[in-house]
Amino acid sequence: MRLSTVILPVRRWSEGGKEVWQRAEELGFHAAYTYDHLSWRSFRDQTWFGAVPTLTAAAAVTSRMRLGTLVTSPNFRHPVTLAKELISLDDISDGRFTLGIGAGGDGFDATALGHEAWSPRERADRFAEFTALLDELLTQDVVSHRGEHYSADEVRNIPGCVQRPRLPFAVAATGPRGLKLAARYGQAWVTTGDPKVTNAGGTPAESREAIRGQIERLEKACADLGRDPGELRKIMLTGFSPDRPLDSLDAFVDFAGSHAELGIDELVIHWPIADSVFEADTAVFERIATEGTAQLGAR
Template structure:
């Protein structure tokens, strides 16, 4: 199978998004099961409450526990939110989880949403404008990169600062834990090209999801070129479940959609763990068969 300009297409890696809503013993079993099913990565959303849903357990604490009950599968945030995190304590937690997991952590980072129900503004103060949110995102990523590379960081920014932060011995993964940068605008694309091992997009909110993703992939290539980066060095993760496409309707539907997006250049696909009684419910047999495609 060939993709753009005749490039050889490989099957995308399949990952899953976990729900940090249950008591730990039950959640721990789900993380172990995700590894048994063969998912390449299991992700968790970083919120205090997502769309108003509670309980919603802390993403980093959950990942530390998940790291201790798994051994092969990668784990990560999809995505860390600057809405309520400062880069310094975030970097400290990231290094720790990287060590607990034996170097299996990927840190997804996004600008953070503007909805109150998903923790925007919970620290108080004036609401951030879209321009300020984008500027904070850029500075957040820049400082986190410095902190994780270490060994000591002093930084004074418009929004975040750090003073003589010692981070030795650093991460297990070198030069630092890989970043998965979420962002469809010019700044987000530039950050992904400059700092990301992976770029994350969601095919939601578009009349034609496939056309929207195709356009974004082309703009990511342009951003990589502007940064002097080989576009092939940046993996492209599509987060499913927001576009109305029947990803988990059947194994055949998944294979058709995965093949279509892979031909465009998508290298990774994330599906949600079935959640009964919600729009994220799905036939567990289909879900398990989809997971086997990544094994």
């Protein structure tokens, strides 16, 4: 079981932002991710910086920990410009970058560019074309494409990624079309659990059962493509299920153990932010980082 964290871009770099990323590496996290949004829910009227500059700065002040987005979506990104930024990030981080990618939702990002929020079907259509084109842009030196939603005209991406054939994709998906994309293009799959369970006041046991079903559907999508599902890491971004794994070290170990049994092999916990939905005891958080997976392995 790997343990990672997600650091939201809510701190000025000169006022603790840099130190948080460095501390994450000191604590031994496998990876540190950030959200790729223009703003997010309860943070909409608060400090919020861009993901790409933040990750570039983080790459410059760390050396071992992997870095990435959880997640980037087509809501305000275009594959052509995004590919150039990703190749640059992969170079600056010396091959430590992972792209978490998803279809996006109907939140603030969906209308920030002045258009109506896309329907679920249109989001799925765009996500499929977006992912396929991004894969091509990151693996080919020259790409031309004329699609329904995106175009590229003799786009050059030289020298390509440090990681070959390209940097890894961690595809966030629960529906059938998204799971097919994960099976086809992903090096990892991402879930936050099942929001229907949480929204309905479901129990941790019901949440685990829902995740079990998601993994079964992912395995079927892989089988349909003739791919070994064991080739995909299974990542859970915590904080959106009925569980409370950051309440104590024991709570985390129990949570991690039950999800490892399902097949989850990387957990991502939110770096604490005071007076927010991600508030947590920093001392407990750091104990989890340094002792949590070791205790799980000792069981």
